Amino acid sequence: MTEKTENNTINLTTNERTQQEITISGNPGKPVGEDGEKMLRRMNESHYAVTGWALEHWKIRENDRILDIGCGGGATLKRMSEEVRDGHLTGVDYSATSLELSGKTNAEALQQGKMDLVEASVEKLPFADNAFDKIITVESFYFWPDPAENLKEVYRVLKEQGTFFTGGRHLPEGGSAGTGAGKHSKIPSV
Numbered sequence: 001m002t003e004k005t006e007n008n009t010i011n012l013t014t015n016e017r018t019q020q021e022i023t024i025s026g027n028p029g030k031p032v033g034e035d036g037e038k039m040l041r042r043m044n045e046s047h048y049a050v051t052g053w054a055l056e057h058w059k060i061r062e063n064d065r066i067l068d069i070g071c072g073g074g075a076t077l078k079r080m081s082e083e084v085r086d087g088h089l090t091g092v093d094y095s096a097t098s099l100e101l102s103g104k105t106n107a108e109a110l111q112q113g114k115m116d117l118v119e120a121s122v123e124k125l126p127f128a129d130n131a132f133d134k135i136i137t138v139e140s141f142y143f144w145p146d147p148a149e150n151l152k153e154v155y156r157v158l159k160e161q162g163t164f165f166t167g168g169r170h171l172p173e174g175g176s177a178g179t180g181a182g183k184h185s186k187i188p189s190v
Contacts, residue, residue, distance in 0.1 A: 043072055043139065051076050051138050054167045055083075058134065063087045067132040067157065069122050070140025074102030080136075081109045089115040090132075092125065122150045130159045141166050 055076075060066070062085035068077050071091030081089055089109065091102050099117050109115040120126050122137075122144050135158055144150045154164055 043075075045075075048075065050167050051079065054136065054138065054165050055079060058136075058163065058165055060084065060134070061087070064133045065131065065159075066090070067092065067125075067127070067135045069093075069125075069135060069137040069154070070098075070143065071102050071117070072098050072140070074105035074117075076136065076138055077102065077106050077115060078109070081106065081115060084114065087114075087133075090127075091115070091117045092120050092122075093117075094119060094121040121145075122153060125153050125157050127157045129156055130162075131157045133159055133162050135162070135164045137166050139167075 060080060060083040062083065064084055064087040066080055066084065066087065066089050068080070068089070068091045071077055071093045072095075074091060077089055077091045091099070091106075093099050093102065096119060099119055102117055103110060106115055106117075110117070118126060123146070135154055141147065158164055
């Protein structure tokens with residue numbers, strides 16, 4: 001509950017929790033519980049711009065097979081589902097709370113069979129070699145347990161000539177937030 005003061009400023013009462021408290025309780029590295037869902041809903045909104053930028057620069061074809069690693073609340077999958085007609089989308093997350101919300105966000109695509117959600121970690125992706133044309137991860141790379149090893153797993157499931165995109169806010173030396181993004185193509189060995 002909030003109260004307005006005489007000079008129109010808003011004071012939080014002791015019953016209101018801050019976004020930071022919800023984030024800490026919800027565990028951004030592996031969202032859990034009611035606070036995890038609240039945090040994921042907020043992330044669906046706050047990651048909208050960086051995801052939009054990525055998708056504008058990523059030529060999605062209607063028959064692409066795309067993997068979203070750390071799919072969270074499912075907003076990125078939903079946006080990509082508008083472009084993918086004959087292909088397939090797969091969201092992977094190791095948080096049951098994330099997958100539950102992603103399922104609600106993408107109920108129609110799941111019902112149509114154009115999307116699957118899988119509970120798994122980037123450490124051991126349960127997919128065949130060369131399974132995906134494109135792989136994306138937004139605002140999750142910094143939670144990966146062993147990035148160097150995990151990137152090998154991404155490479156394993158990415159098709160020859162496939163594209164991997166990672167993007168999000170990073171804290172560079174000096175500590176101020178910036179946006180970092182990378183687009184990487186898998187080039188066949190000669």
